[in-house]
Amino acid sequence: MPELTALEVCRLAPSQVYRALATTPQGLASDDVRRRTLRYGPNSLQALHGMPLISRFARQFTHFLALLLWLAAGLAFLADALHSGEGMATLGWAILGVILINAIFAFLQEYKAERAVQALRSMLPAQAWVLRDGQQQQIARSELVPGDVLVLEEGEQIPADARLTEAVGMRVDNSSLTGESKPQRRSADPITDGHPLDIANLAFAGTTVLSGHGQGVVFATGLNTEFGKIAHLTTTVHTGLSPLQQEIVKVTHLVAALSFLMGLVFFIIGLGMGLSFWTSAIFGIGIIVANVPEGLLPTVTLALAIGSQRMAARKALVKHLASVETLGCTTVICTDKTGTLTENRMRLDRLYVDDLVVESREGCLFTRNRLITAPESERWRPLFDAIVHCNNAKRTRHPDGRSRTTGDPTETALLDFAADHGLLHRPPLRRMGEIPFDADRKRMTTLHWSEGRLLAFTKGAPESVLPLCTRQQGSSTPAELTVDGRKKVLAQSQAFAQQAYRVLAVAMREVERGVEQLDADTVEQGLTFLGLVAMMDPPHREVPDAIKQCRRAGVRVMMITGDHPLTALAVARKVGLAPETTATPLGHFVPVIEGAHIDTFSDDQLRQLLTPTTPGEPDPIFARMAPRHKMRIVSALKDMREVVAVTGDGVNDAPALKTADIGIAMGIAGTDVAKETASMILLDDNFATIVHAIEEGRAVYTNIRKFVTYVLASNIPEIVPYLGFGLSSMPLALTIPQILAVDLGTDMVPALALAAEPPEGGVMDDPPRPRTERLLSWDVLLRAYAFLGLIEAGIAMGGFFLYLYSQGWSWGAPLDWASPLYKEATTVTFAGIVAAQVANVFACRSDRISTFRLGWFSNPLILAGIAVELTILLVMTYSPVGHLVLGTASLPAWIFGPLALGAVGLLLADELQKFVRGRMGARLPLQAGGGI
């Protein structure tokens, strides 16, 4: 195949383009595709590589907290050099070990989180429509080759550089190449000169079709496209931190500052007690190291990534981690109707033609249960012609021999009807032009040659088409459309709408020759009304339950549809969004607001309309909405500080998707533009999936609280020995390396297991969490420090003294730090904390549901975490390595009895607390307000 440049192909006439690129209007043959794939390679650009792994690993050693630890290690080694002994070098090595373990752990978590996000992205393979072997088919964009005939529709991203051979009302957004966001008209006419990017018959990879449709022949793929040449592939992976991650960074810095202060206090206490300068310094450093929550940020990131994976498994693809948490705070969902609440499988059920309601059943037509024969229905030929020809859906025969219809669901329903009733056998009328459908006009018109006449067919919303009609098709000839006739049609249209049908009016006219100029004002007037068509789109089965769940979860649901108010209300009733009767049990009326009303409202009035005055009052239903109305509603809700999730599929929905807190695009029916703008994609287009995603979003947040509570709780038994030591003559019950072993050894895996908890029963019974709610609320702190932490300290210190007394020690007696008894006693404290944390991990699985009700085996990761925790404890207690690194000593078995009893005591105390608070009706943290 000859290789042609943009400037060469743009000069050719459409018919020459095929020849020049060695292809045909029916597309390439399969053999040819294979050859060209070998020659030109895949149509893809190598993604720019991110930071190399090694430098990302290195970064783990240089962040703020790591630097703090380096300083601590440096001081320990310096102390050892100046003042040998007292295990300072060991401490230095231990801190270095901490830095390394931390870095590996953080790196692995970040890596895993990133891989999870990338895997999600690859779940949405980019597709393109092409003609090959005369068939229209969908292929992966990477499989395109030069010479392929592309079929382009509104909202699609253009997959390769193409010379347009057909363009109907086509405008493109070239801003990804030129930075100019004004829509540009496209046509198929040859052009001789200009800058390639400005040439109107070329469509470039990476740009999008804003309106209209067309066809084009690919002349450049992959790196040869203009986009490839610029090669600034923007990987849309969002790298910024989510608000929760930012909060965690703040929290870690705050806790680090507090630890630093505490370290300083301990240093001064040490000096005051007559310890040497360096010994006191080491105390201080130990306290800092022990309390800095190094692992928090990577664990939060991983929790968000796990959440996004879970959502993907439930068919909701989240593009940015930040959306996972925003979903959890959603207070209002603004949803489309078609496809989201309904199945998007429209079927033409009824016609209104010639003053008759005609039913379509199994390929036959009936009126009042009387079968209508084919010759009888022949008089409705103009209506059938309009249905078939004022239509951009396509029927293609698949290799399995069956025909399938693709395109806009409304038009697909019309074409399927035509196929079922054998209306597609007549030779097609040549199409001369089209005024495309748009959501504002709510109608479309096509122009055709038929037996020497130029005919215009129009179809659209009845209130958009009927005013343009002056005549009505009778059984044989058209007659004037009288006021009464018009009323009758409107009444029938309303009757259909009340039964949840989507209704279209169909009309035609003969256009005088010479009206080649296809503008709406000239063509769409003096039409002859042909009939109404009524299409049914059944609701998704899961939607009514999902809506009930939203009610319980305090999430409001507003339907925003372009359909007729009566259709909207009827569908709302079917799915449980509106009560069965016009007046609700509370005496309210279901407000159905039309786009035209919205235009007359001031912003204040709109906000008033959107504010619920009494609980139980139904939310308004918005019908006949154009995208700009949707945008106004979303903005007003956002002004009211609601957290808004909005669904959308078309190009025009992009602004609303962008403005919303969570823009949700349809994965099946959505355009590339909508998917690009949205922050979440519904792989199954189903409303119920949004509700599942909200549930997962809420679960992620509560899980993060769970492991933060778990990790913070063990700080108290770590600090109490030092307070006791500093403030009384008590021996020091826990050494610094032992503290590190808890924070960076035994605590790690159970904390991760908490991050992976499945959603707790009842997460959807609470109102949405306020966005301003802090992660570290007073509730979390009180539970972690003042309740769980204090009990843990009791267990650990109790174990320490029990062991000492059992060995004949008494209060005030000297205790040599190097003696076996001291080593054994500190090991008991260490073991006591670990035992308490085993119970604590169960306690933290919920802050209000009894552990006994949650079941012991519902999260196997918890059991694995405990197994790891106990293994570390045993290795550290009984192995020479443990003795060397942590200064531990082997313990007699009996001491584990009282420690285990203590652990059981903690769990029971927590159960009692949950029971009492449950009885008092107090809602735990989810409703807790302000934080610190």
Ligand code: ATP
């Ligand atoms: P939904 O909320 O159900 O998804 P929508 O907001 O997408 O609906 P539109 O597609 O904008 O609604 O359609 C609005 C109205 O325009 C429809 O009720 C119908 O009367 C008319 N209409 C829809 N599709 C077409 C079409 N292909 N040709 C002509 N008229 C159409």
